[in-house]
Amino acid sequence: GSYKLHLFQTFVFHNTSFVDTSAWGTLEDIVFAALQKYTWNILYLYPWVYPALPAAEWDNLQNLFRVYVHNFILSLSGDATLHQTHYPFVVQCATGCDLYHNGSYTKFYHLAYNARNFLSFHVDNSHWERQEESELAAHFERQFNTFTGFSATLQHLLNVTCVDHMKKFIEYGRAALERQELPVATVFARTPRPDQLQLVCHVTGFYPRPISVAWLRDGQEVPPGSALNTSTTLPNADLTYQLRSILAVAPDDGHSYACRVRHHSLGNRSLLIPWG
Incomplete structure (x- = not known):
């Protein structure tokens, strides 16, 4: 069958110095991992999640997330001050990959600003494109297209890592995926x-x-x-x-x-x- 591995993140910018962060990962409709609110540690929500990947890979992902969240907040906070954005504001991210039964897959990364489609990342050509016509969206499009290191990492994560890890999660989490409950x-x-x-x-x-x-x-x-x-x-x-x-x-x-x-x-x- 086909499977989906998706990651969701929410950043609530209360003011210039306080940001609430939450993130969780889903395999199909199973929320299998989340980010601890203040430590940004990965929480494994099922017994099969941690054994699915080598410990070193979890450490690598943990560090990647910490750096990503830190830089993301830093970048948006700076821009909010620059553009005199009204606080509070909310930035949401949805990213991941969908694997189909014939072995093909699709991948995506979308950003929303105050619940509006704002910015998308085109994985294949490593390009950011604004989804609304506003000065703020145009600024972010320009700025994110200068983050070549971040874009290259994201491209690799979505093109290679996402599907590789999904296959492992499917293998280890098969019992959870195939669970059946009678209506x-x-x-x-x-x-x-x-x-x-x-x-x-x-x-x-x-x-x-x-x-x-x-x-x-x-x-x-x-x-x-x-x-x-x-x-x-x-x-x-x-x-x-x-x-x-x-x-x-x-x-x-x-x-x-x-x-x-x-x-x-x-x-x-x-x-x-x-x-x-």
Whole structure:
């Protein structure tokens, strides 16, 4: 299958001397490592993470992150003063690589400023490009394109290191990646107004994330439409997911209704929960 190794960072610049930093890494949807807030040490969040790489490589990554975070904060703090930026402001970074089943991969590095797309790094030609037309973005584009050493390191990390490490994490974390949790489904009704009944199918506790939830009317699947409202899939605190699907019907319309759930953990079976 295909896999994603992504790294997320948030820098909250409160004033000229105080910056909050947080960072975490994900393999697919598993948060497997994070950066300790004040020491900037790497925290290994699963037992399989540390053994996946040689100790010397973790030391190397640790030092790289420390230097990167330090220089990043220094650079942005200096520029904020220069451009009279209003405090507080937030800079976010998303970077990583996606590996596909045919062996090909893509990689990316994006910066956001106060939740706006701000700057991107083109890995193949080692070039920074602004994502908005502003004086600040133009300045950062020029400045980051002078950081040739940083750009070369980033290019190597995304072109080589990211995929190499991902393959190791996949190998050592296979049990976590292939974990399966069965969905639990309940059906209940609510009456928002006298002439309408809302049938709610709540499905929770499942892993992995992909799932199919459908309403059946007299055994036939209800097609998408204004009467059908399905939420996005939301995370639970225990590393499983939940969603709900709501079907609006007329009370006593004479039809029979059931909620059908299909999920990888069920194999070829489906859950079928009738209403009433």
